[in-house]
Amino acid sequence: MASVEAPAAPLVRLDRVRKEFGAVVALQEVSLEVGAGEIVALVGDNGAGKSTLVKMIAGVHQPTSGEIVLDGKPVRLANPNDSRRQGIEVVFQDLALADNQPVYMNMFLGRELVRGPLRRLDRARMATETQQLLDDLDVRIPSPRATIRDLSGGQRQGVAIGRATHWAQRLVLMDEPTAALGVQETARVEEIILRMRDRGRAILIVSHSLDQVFRISDRICVLRRGAQVGVRETAGTSGDEIVALITGLR
């Protein structure tokens, strides 16, 4: 197995992580590192184990064996809240946005800001901070007080990514962030992802689009039927090699 050294002190290190569901081995040993300011792409056919891997880092599933190491310390992520507390955020495929609520409420969902002895919601501050954050990422929406329902697909994706960026101290997991978007909106979202990387977040992205993987990733991890078949530096590999790894055909 080819393995490539990540920059010193990786933020997130998977050490021989394995997952079984009963008698079924969903994921054989996977070892992977993602450093700060690095984008690692996770590719593979359907059923290769990408979602299982993502869900383990997100705290939805727990590894049967192996370790997840954050900043050099092994951690146990028993549930999604554990992952969040460790600075890991997920951008889900279905975005996990509440459609009838304003953008700022979605940005602060579950972590609303309050003020005063009555702990009143601080809507003004949430709206202002949302505006600043989305401006920083150059996500353009009519207003932080607009409801999600009134936004386009790309804008919604921008909000979901913005939320992850805001809360993720370490790692952002993205599951097919542009699957539902058109060409222009995809390009926009990719720009946002790059900006997020420039802010020092580690990013692990699942994508079916090899074009996209080559456009934005630093390294590529290929899974095939639950096994890690290779990790390559994006700059030092080719589409053909990655396709060969994905399919197992040479």
Place this chain on the structure above:
Amino acid sequence: MALHEPSTDTSPATGSDPSGSLLARMRRIDPRSYVVYLAFLLILAFFAVTLQDDGFLTSTNLLNIVKQTAPVSVMAVGLVFVLSAGEIDLSIGSVVALAALVAAIVLRDHGLVLGVLAGLGCGVGVGVLNGFFTTALRLPSFLVTLATMGLVAGIARWTTDLEAVAVTNQTFVNVFGSGKVGPVPVLVLWTLGVVLVGHFVFRHTRFGAHVLAIGDNASAARVTGIHVDRVRLAVLVISASAAALGGLLYAGRVQGATYTLGTSDLLIAIAAVVIGGTRLFGGSGSVVGALVGSLIMGMLTNGLILMGLDSNQQMVAQGALLLLAISLTLREPRGR
């Protein structure tokens, strides 16, 4: 290559006022959320004109409407939480009767404080029961509360073998029924108090925000760390407790309790809440709107009685007006 649609914003996103211009803000207001207030004024004006000589617009009569709708208004506030969370509570009508009866009996035998606590306790108990089956066993609240509606109504009939229980405790009657604080009837104060507290919790606390988020997208709420089941349990306890308080208000007003109290209130309360702008399927709601919806329902009953309609005709008129009202308030815009 911007994500924003050209029609909504042509200025650069940076540096724009986060609250938006007044015009932008007005455009965002859903006109349907204001229809209820308009309807309220229209119906008020209609009865004021047609019932000019029957004393509809006297302060006594208007105050009567508020007093008579007090139990439904209180129930409606509880229902706003349940419906906004994407759940429903069909048991509230039965809880009214049980709470009133239990309060009346305990009041008679053990005094005021225990009587009130027992009545409210019925609400909390039924709410916890509803919440347990809905969250722990993952059953739809529609079916759970459909079952407890019958269960609770049965217990209410059983406890007194259909007998009415009189309330003679004057303090209870004063506090929950005919008393006044200065010139203001206590029933009006109960209504206002519950609406104010309900509005604050719903609109200005994290709990209220979580209720809406869960009604909107429960799995999104869950992945952002909101304790979905805890909130679901809480809204069902809130609605049953509000219904129990409604039962006490009935018992105070009519100075007694029977198993028939509240039987017709479930649908009226749901109608009031939905007319008031709360989505039947969760994700948005309004406590103040529910109060106005409740007052509309009360005004209809009152106005139709003054017009001389008998109770059968009232039902027909109420049904027809309800259809009109929901057509105006709930019609989903095309293309959604």
